[in-house]
Amino acid sequence: MIMVDNRIENTDTASGVHPLKFSLWLIIISIIMMFAAFTSAYIVRREEGNWLEFELPTILLINTAIIILSSVSMQWAYNSAKKDNLKSVKIGLIATFLLGVAFLFGQWNGWAQLVQDNIYFGGSSSNPSGSFLYVLTGVHGFHLITGLVFVLLTLIGSLKYKVHSKNLLRIQLCTIYWHFLGGLWLYLYIFLRINH
Amino acid sequence: MSSTDISIHKDVHHAHDEHDHHHDQNFIEKYIFSQDHKVIAKQFLFGGIFWAFIGGFLSIIFRLQLGWPEATFTFLEPILGGWIENGKLDPEFYLALVTMHGTIMVFFVLTAGLSGTFANFLIPLQIGARDMASGFMNMLSFWIFFLASVIMFWSLFLETGPAGGGWTVYPPLSALPQAIKGSASGMTMWLISMALFIVSQLLAGVNYITTIINLRTKGMSMTKLPLTVWALFFTAILGLLSFPVLFSAALLLIFDRSFGTSFYLSDIYIAGEALTNTGGSPILFQHLFWFLGHPEVYIVILPAFGLVSEVIATNSRKPIFGYRAMIGSMIGIAVLSFVVWAHHMFVTGMNPFLGSVFMFLTLIIAVPSAVKVFNWIATLWRGNIRFSTGMLFAIGFVSLFISGGLTGIILGNSALDIQLHDTYFVVAHFHLVMGAAAFFGMFCGVYHWFPKMFGRMMDEKLGAVHFWATFIAVYLVFMPMHYIGIAGFPRRYYNWTGFETFNIFTDLNTFISLAAIIGFTAQFIFLFNFLYSIFKGRRATENPWHSNTLEWTTPVLPGHGNWPGEIPTVYRWPYDYSKPGAPEDFIPQHVPFSATQSSNLPNEKDLE
Ligand code: HEM
Ligand SMILES: [Cu+2]
Numbered sequence: 001m002i003m004v005d006n007r008i009e010n011t012d013t014a015s016g017v018h019p020l021k022f023s024l025w026l027i028i029i030s031i032i033m034m035f036a037a038f039t040s041a042y043i044v045r046r047e048e049g050n051w052l053e054f055e056l057p058t059i060l061l062i063n064t065a066i067i068i069l070s071s072v073s074m075q076w077a078y079n080s081a082k083k084d085n086l087k088s089v090k091i092g093l094i095a096t097f098l099l100g101v102a103f104l105f106g107q108w109n110g111w112a113q114l115v116q117d118n119i120y121f122g123g124s125s126s127n128p129s130g131s132f133l134y135v136l137t138g139v140h141g142f143h144l145i146t147g148l149v150f151v152l153l154t155l156i157g158s159l160k161y162k163v164h165s166k167n168l169l170r171i172q173l174c175t176i177y178w179h180f181l182g183g184l185w186l187y188l189y190i191f192l193r194i195n196h
Numbered sequence: 197m198s199s200t201d202i203s204i205h206k207d208v209h210h211a212h213d214e215h216d217h218h219h220d221q222n223f224i225e226k227y228i229f230s231q232d233h234k235v236i237a238k239q240f241l242f243g244g245i246f247w248a249f250i251g252g253f254l255s256i257i258f259r260l261q262l263g264w265p266e267a268t269f270t271f272l273e274p275i276l277g278g279w280i281e282n283g284k285l286d287p288e289f290y291l292a293l294v295t296m297h298g299t300i301m302v303f304f305v306l307t308a309g310l311s312g313t314f315a316n317f318l319i320p321l322q323i324g325a326r327d328m329a330s331g332f333m334n335m336l337s338f339w340i341f342f343l344a345s346v347i348m349f350w351s352l353f354l355e356t357g358p359a360g361g362g363w364t365v366y367p368p369l370s371a372l373p374q375a376i377k378g379s380a381s382g383m384t385m386w387l388i389s390m391a392l393f394i395v396s397q398l399l400a401g402v403n404y405i406t407t408i409i410n411l412r413t414k415g416m417s418m419t420k421l422p423l424t425v426w427a428l429f430f431t432a433i434l435g436l437l438s439f440p441v442l443f444s445a446a447l448l449l450i451f452d453r454s455f456g457t458s459f460y461l462s463d464i465y466i467a468g469e470a471l472t473n474t475g476g477s478p479i480l481f482q483h484l485f486w487f488l489g490h491p492e493v494y495i496v497i498l499p500a501f502g503l504v505s506e507v508i509a510t511n512s513r514k515p516i517f518g519y520r521a522m523i524g525s526m527i528g529i530a531v532l533s534f535v536v537w538a539h540h541m542f543v544t545g546m547n548p549f550l551g552s553v554f555m556f557l558t559l560i561i562a563v564p565s566a567v568k569v570f571n572w573i574a575t576l577w578r579g580n581i582r583f584s585t586g587m588l589f590a591i592g593f594v595s596l597f598i599s600g601g602l603t604g605i606i607l608g609n610s611a612l613d614i615q616l617h618d619t620y621f622v623v624a625h626f627h628l629v630m631g632a633a634a635f636f637g638m639f640c641g642v643y644h645w646f647p648k649m650f651g652r653m654m655d656e657k658l659g660a661v662h663f664w665a666t667f668i669a670v671y672l673v674f675m676p677m678h679y680i681g682i683a684g685f686p687r688r689y690y691n692w693t694g695f696e697t698f699n700i701f702t703d704l705n706t707f708i709s710l711a712a713i714i715g716f717t718a719q720f721i722f723l724f725n726f727l728y729s730i731f732k733g734r735r736a737t738e739n740p741w742h743s744n745t746l747e748w749t750t751p752v753l754p755g756h757g758n759w760p761g762e763i764p765t766v767y768r769w770p771y772d773y774s775k776p777g778a779p780e781d782f783i784p785q786h787v788p789f790s791a792t793q794s795s796n797l798p799n800e801k802d803l804e
Pocket of ligand 2: 493
């Protein structure tokens with residue numbers, strides 16, 4: 001791209017990356033490790049047998065589409081901020097937020113569908129295969145809520161005219177985090193598809 | 197997309213402007229909810245010392261039981277209340293004591309107390325930064341640790357007692373409240389406390405890594421970093437990668453305990469009743485736990501590596517031997533520490549082939565460990581040694597690390613481990629190599645950096661007494677344990693007098709307990725010296741040890757922002773001690789080569 005920045009040397013950071021952005025990446029790594037633990041536990045446990053096989057709720061596919069769409073709107077908001085197109089920033093962020101809520105709602109419905117199929121989280125008729133599904137979606141959902149809070153904060157910032165091409169940090173971090181959450185779900189979904 | 201970086205300068209400078217306006221803080225901002233890394237470091241230090249005495253006291257109680265199994269301890273009744281009846285310790289309370297001793301020492305003292313103190317204190321000072329990348333996150337990290345501490349401490353006073361399933365909290369024991377009292381609410385509080393603890397460690401670790409990568413002063417390239425900073429850097433990386441896994445493991449355990457899932461539970465028959473849980477696997481927990489657990493032991497020992505390297509070089513008045521080899525071996529240890537966890541599980545019925553793979557990987561760790569030991573000894577070799585108390589503890593550390601490391605190689609052999617697993621041999625191994633060694637590293641750090649922390653010196657005579665008493669006591673406690681361990685004496689047994697084979701060890705156990713009591717008592721010498729010197733110690737100068745690193749270029753008591761003027765620029769590595777041709781036996785890192793023409797090496801001439 002054209003705007004390659006040479007003034008980075010003037011900054012206080014030795015790596016040229018803003019410290020907060022760097023920290024965000026580290027936080028993302030630690031979240032990845034958490035899910036690496038869950039999914040490898042899943043595989044190890046599955047290999048041992050006594051594993052209840054069941055159909056994944058169909059709505060998960062729709063949710064996957066929704067979260068991909070939300071990543072698109074987030075990116076659009078970010079690109080608009082770079083071009084100082086403030087109105088699109090707001091629309092993009094609102095769209096992202098609503099799509100995120102829709103995703104969570106969809107996940108909730110997925111759980112309802114599981115319960116209807118007699119797949120429970122706990123209790124005497126539960127099996128780890130079902131419990132794992134609840135844990136993976138639940139912990140991802142929890143992180144998605146933190147992402148929604150972040151989007152909301154960015155939206156509030158944009159309403160106060162604090163998000164524009166000279167002040168991109170917040171929306172940039174928000175975009176990274178949101179894409180990560182989408183990517184994480186994609187990974188989980190594909191993982192569940194393959195290991196089911 | 198490099199275009200995304202445009203916003204940087206504004207925000208960074210903005211953040212720094214804010215720092216400079218902090219002149220008039222009130223008491224609470226300055227000493228309690230402080231964002232100054234030096235204050236946070238001291239908070240962690242005080243927290244660590246507090247926990248160390250609690251943890252040590254618990255061990256004295258169970259050592260009393262082990263040393264005098266037939267005795268009645270009526271004099272403990274006022275302290276222990278219902279846990280002791282007619283002078284006899286409740287066996288389940290014994291288990292709780294061992295569990296809490298381990299948890300407190302490993303996590304609250306040697307992880308939070310050690311890294312928390314020295315990473316916070318030394319990273320900004322040694323890399324030449326005004327503070328951590330995020331002072332707020334740093335403060336949050338301490339207060340979450342504090343909350344975790346309060347919960348853990350509180351659990352000591354529950355009617356059913358604190359957690360009792362061992363510091364490794366293996367299910368099913370830890371998952372079933374029916375099994376022992378220690379798996380009731382004490383275990384719940386253990387899990388909550390540890391979950392908070394992990395969050396605190398992650399916040400801290402993110403901050404340490406970001407600070408080291410991003411906020412180094414001009415000239416401070418990675419290869420000019422003191423080894424302390426390198427060690428703390430690897431510690432933080434290990435924590436960042438392994439603590440989330442413990443979090444996952446704990447979360448699943450919480451679900452098993454409170455939400456009726458069966459991740460770790462299957463086909464259990466308890467107190468005449470069959471549980472409904474099916475499909476779980478307790479071995480799964482062990483895998484998850486030790487995936488953290490093994491890196492955790494290095495999270496404990498790496499900071500000590502760093503502190504000791506620095507103190508040994510400074511007090512031998514010699515450059516550290518093999519600077520790059522030191523870094524390389526730490527990388528090796530850090531990487532290997534993630535692929536050896538199953539050496540704690542040789543007897544879980546794992547595939548023998550898999551066991552031999554883990555055995556092979558485990559034994560490789562001996563190589564980088566030996567490199568480090570060799571380098572420390574080579575640094576000491578023909579050095580102009582000053583036996584300051586910090587230095588005594590550093591040398592003590594090397595000795596303990598060797599003794600404990602050797603038994604690691606024995607345990608790493610899966611065939612030998614079948615005999616030794618869960619005996620006192622393991623207890624001896626990890627107390628020497630981790631427990632005692634890391635404590636020595638911590639003492640070494642406290643004695644050495646005390647002048648920078650409090651502006652005064654600790655008393656060297658009391659320090660020497662403290663060192664020798666501790667050093668001798670540690671060996672007297674743990675050496676005999678190898679012996680009874682080889683004889684098969686199991687760990688975590690409340691009472692063994694019923695077993696004919698083990699009766700012959702009664703005297704030895706009494707001896708160990710006596711040595712432990714003496715060793716614990718000696719720590720009060722330290723406590724007195726520490727507290728007294730804070731207020732009444734001899735006043736320190738800016739650089740009392742004639743050391744090269746940047747923290748000693750700050751005023752005696754550095755204020756908020758560390759350097760009153762500009763941050764010094766760095767020109768050389770931190771180990772220019774006794775350089776031939778130099779007028780003094782040390783050249784600090786901020787002295788340019790142009791000022792030291794008499795001592796520059798040929799390849800340094802063009803840097804003048
Ligand atoms: C040469 C390097 C080392 C080797 C080969 C080694 C090997 C082992 C093995 C095989 C065990 C399992 C024994 C069993 O439970 O049956 C063990 C236990 C342990 N090691 Fe090491 N070790 C080494 C160094 C260290 C270091 C440097 C530390 C800490 C700083 C450490 C801390 C521990 C701890 C805490 C345990 C026991 C945990 C428990 O069961 O409660 N080890 N070691
Ligand atoms: Cu290990």
